Amino acid sequence: MNKKIGNISLLILYLIVLNNISQSFYQRFDLTSDKRYTLSETTKSIISKVDNTLYISVYLEGDFPSEFKRLQAETRQYLEELAAENSNIKINFENPDNQREDLIKRGMLPSQLTVEEDGKLSEAIIFPWAEVTYGKKSTTVSLLPNAIVASQDEQLQKAIENLEYSFSNAINSITQNKQKKVAIITGNGELQDIYQYSFLSEVAKKYRLAKFTLDSVATNPQQTLQDLTGLDLAIIAKPTQKFTEAEKFTLDQFIANGGKTLWMIDNVQADQDSLFTSGKMLAYPRDLNLTDLLFTYGVRINTTLVKDLYSAQIPLATGKVGNQTQFQNLDWFYHPLVGGNPNHPITKNVSPVRLQFANQIDTLKNNIKKTPLLVSSLLTQKVGTPNFIELQSIADEVIETDYKSGNQLFAVLLEGDFNSAYKNRVKPFETSLFKENATNNKMVVIADGDVGKNQILKGKPTDLSRDKWTNQSFGNKDFLLNTVDYLLDDSGLIKLRNKTLQIRMLDKQKAFQERTFWQFLNVVLPLLILFGFGFGFSYLRKRKYS
Template structure:
């Protein structure tokens, strides 16, 4: 009997020991099944690549309070799971720890000075709703540099938040964006985009009269007639191998639906870089509803001037747009390429209209007309183009501005340079971004691609756009309608009939 008891004890010890060993092995592995379309709960290949290229130890300190409201408890657990994945794929170069700053007053002060605030949270305790202070921030340390995520209230975008900061820490050259505002719109109409860019880049405004040397990505918002010196500064910025994004509005529309169009000669400058800007307005059968006021009443009406660019006509191979579902462009013009200039360049047509679009150069009546019919002649237009290659200066065929130091004049780029063109600016206006928040992803992806490279785009765009319900034909609608009405009854009748036939045959065989 004692021998049998000993065998049972040994067997139990073996089982427990095996389970412990199995658990230790699994801790080194990441086993997770992600069935979402964009695999939003799995670390992206971009993150894995960045982690594999770390050349020094990264320390992540998660400053999370132990006492949290029930709705935030899962956030802490999910952050810990995600950091465990980061640690695994970094092969030990990324280390993390969780600390509650409230346990140490000195640490609490240090964390606050880092930029991680003590936030107020509601919690039920002893049948009372109480307001407590707590921390939900993350600090990332790499060499002698530090980046901070002030508050983590959700893990929806946590991979982008962490990886973008890792990339920023590991990048030798800081990405500095210079914003050159040339639109006839009020600058106050455009604030949201700048707040978004400032989260991940060093951003400041620049003038066409002076572009600082440390600006390595120039974002030009709008366009207007510029003097030779201003054009020279932009041109030489490009000749130095610096990247540019141009959001051009050849026809600017006011709140009163008045048009302010540029002259053809005002946009001749872009032909030097292979882009022809059309001074027109494009309409499309794929469009959005726009709000209008009449007799003191607000109403929405289909408005072909508000083009809805859809995924079907985005470049399928470009990570800048291939994960976006749609982008809305209000009062958009068109652009095209100058083949002679771009014959040896890499060209990517990022966004096009549908083939059922049409253009007009008559801007006198922009009010919606529900009875207007599209013209017979329609075609596809380009909205955004990305070019990469070596360019010659605009001033190789133009006289230099007076007072320019000719010894510093650059006639061409030494290395290929990226230039991005979008024939619309309104898509990032605050009012439009509040209506269509997905629009900002397009601009951020452009900045990521030309600033950091393409690594971050894969992460940012995953699971972030809407999934519109596809329109059904009449016969499909009727199929679902009558199927829901009579389908269940028909299935019961068929199953009942089959069962009856089966039982009758069984009786006949027995008889």
Template sequence: MSRDIRSKNIWQLVVLLVAIVVVNMLAGSWFFRMDLTSEKRYSLSENTKDLLVDLEEAIFVKVYLEGDLNVGFSKLSKATYELMNEFRVYGGSNIEFRFIDPAEGTKKEKELVQKEMQELGLSPVPVYEQAEDGRNTTSYFYPYAVVYYNDMQLPLNLLENIKGFSGAENLNKSIESLEFKFTDAIRRVTMDEKPRVAFIEGHGELDDYDVMDITDHLSQYYQVDRGVIGNDPSILDPYKAIIIAKPQSKFSESDKYVIDQYMMNGGRVMWLVDAVNVTLDSLRKARETIGMMADLNIEDQLFKYGVRINPVLIQDIQSAMIPMSVSTGGQPRIVPAPWLYSPLLIPQPDHAISRNMNVVQGEFVSSIDTVNSQLHIKRTVLLRTSRYSKADQVPVFVSLAFVNEKPDQRTFTQSFMPVSVVQEGVFTSVFENRMAPGNISPQPVEIKTQSVPTKMIVVADGDLIRNKVRFKNTNPKILPLGYDELTKQNFGNKDFILNAIHYLCDDAGWMDLRARSYTLRLLDKSKIADQSFFWKMINVLLPLFLVLALGFVVSFYRKYKYMR
């Protein structure tokens, strides 16, 4: 080799080394990532990035999805690991995490892990599967994570369990909601000051016991107050949102004015209103009753805001059960019976509030119409009835004896009636072209007739937010909101109320993370069963064949080249 060629090669090597060093220096100072997936499943939202960058102290996450997992939970574990890595990219040293296998380690170590999870209320999830040889197997997994920050610890359930969805669909929904769950947990543990929300009183609304479960859960995010409105027009100003839960008596004009001006100034309201006066408790005493239209004096106000709650009672074939006493052979016993006036409402999948949620149990529900189409507002239905439902006009006769009658499906012709809507935009005041009530103090100089952009949610069922209360020796026992004692399942009432209040109070767009959607790409199970051996052989033999073929080609080429 000549000296010129040797010098040229040395210079090429030097240039290559310098280029590598320069590229590494640029990569260290100029950060970028590319997500080539169509759904951008590996991209964090800008809100999440800002949250992680602004962390001032370290957050430690323990994830218990590790070990001998099946295919579905392995995907969830992998997605969680990838998300944690993405979090660490933006959070730096303030994000630490560790994956733990609860079944790994010495007996003492496993007992410590089990004890820790029991103290946090985390129970193993049984998974029933069928092996290739037809045997039924049961495995237990821990789809949980715990977020630690200073002296706080917050457990997270990473697994969605939505009624009516397959296991694969629920796991896909779980992966979709990972970013929201972890960012929500980080926001909760790092929150300096909680926003304020309030339950309105003074019109026969649900009392402390009736909403205690949802109040406890809201208290993790907000300062929750209760109180009467009064005559001060600014009394609601400190609150991000207010909740009007099943009023039963008339609103005064001054109360309506305070709520109206609160909305005109950007306040958010959640209305949970019964349009018909009838309760299950009254039925249990009298066995039958007449449902009459409720006069709350807010019909004109809701109409002005673009909503009309119809004075009807909905019956739905898709309904919950109520306990009924049946006597057989002289021995009374309690049996579950379908109660058509307790519909299982279907959450709509196209909104952040109601997406990825179980059905919601209602009780004596009415329907909602949207009116005033000239308003500059966006409306979205959140809850609907099933395909087979109907509405009974008031006055309506209601009797517990209806449980003994077989419903005629042909009469249930009113499908998918709206029961809850969310409205966003600019609203018109109900006091437009009207005087302020005389007892308002101080009297306003001017009534605001157009709102700033704001939000409101209307639910045509006051009991949707109500938890059951059982008294034993005068001591109240509060049941979880949405928990059904007969079927031992949890309906989506609590999730719906929490999501609704989060959405009303959300100015930064955090709830949009719940609207993320990933396409579920499932393998054909019948082909897997019929052709699994063939594809296994392909995976084993094809690489060997390719290596042998490549070796033969290289050997033939060298022989041909050097023989010449």
């Protein structure tokens, strides 16, 4: 008896020790082939800096399509990995039905989905959003990519692929104490603030914005260069006036000292508003005196316009019914709708970008790595300038053989060691900051000054992602924001956008056709087996003991 009591006591003691050990050592195992739930080192580094409670509220709760139950489950799994890595992260799934108006006011717009179930189509509204709160700061996370996809399954796959980047980016931006500085260059007829509001207001949520005029170069060039080199990125958006040599030298030395640059350049004078006013305009080359500067870095923006059969639409008056003017949206080939590089994090899963009277870029051989970002379709035509452009040409019959210029490059990423354009030249002014080359720098050149220009409605700026007249959606804002993030990213965060997963989706058509077989297999057959087992057991028992 004493021996049994001793064995039981040892067993209880063993279980207590084992339980304590199991609580001290916690490990999750990712058995998926693509390591879907394994956090990247970048993400681990970001969430390791969360030293206070960080709340994540996800509005994927309630009655919504079965496909998006998958997105809900994948989101929950991923966030559980974050919470397991850092106990300061708290997760909450909320039903948005009782707070729809409040969510919409905070910028979380619902998505209307077409759902196919049992061969029937129906409409459903969901709020694919999450909100991250850290102290007094908060930001939103979109769980559905704003990309053109062939099916809802493809949309779901892109959404799941984008989970790590979306949440890591949000957590990184909300927990950073020191923000990088972005200069909006002025002084050479660049776009007014109101036309850049949609783009820059989003940039201001993550970075410190500062308007920087180059006018002071004429009076105090050394101090101007000193001030500019204290910033991290310079945005040059559609300059219309010629740069002086001293101004070019200032930008060149900003780059040589490690500054990043985003160029949005029109090398042709062509404006849509003047075309609508008179129905005809003269498009002619614009001399910005930047050709030699960009040539040194490895690109040349030509003075030709590109027409593309794959284009955005513009509204035109086509007649009257009574006293009401009738408008129709027609394809305008001078507004190319261009696709992004699917293999680069700046443009992956980004909707086509609308350009307006864009120029074509040539790349030159040097030691700089050049990555195409925006490229036209194959069906293009080059239009030399100067040239008259008439609005009525939109009605001309399309002859496809005239559109055989092939793919045209509109935006390119340059990375590497940039040589100064003034390396072996006379310098406009002397400065102690002069450097002959920049080490491991990067810039993006876009051959369209209007790529970041939003429209104005009743005196207020509209969203850059949507056309106020045609209601078409574009990827301009996402493309530019990704570009800024990439240029300023030192942690490798933006590369998470290239994450690719293999999501195995249900074949709905096959499941619908074979539904009777699978219903029988999963519901009826188990009952038949159970009934047969019960009948057989009862029969054998009676036979044995009768």
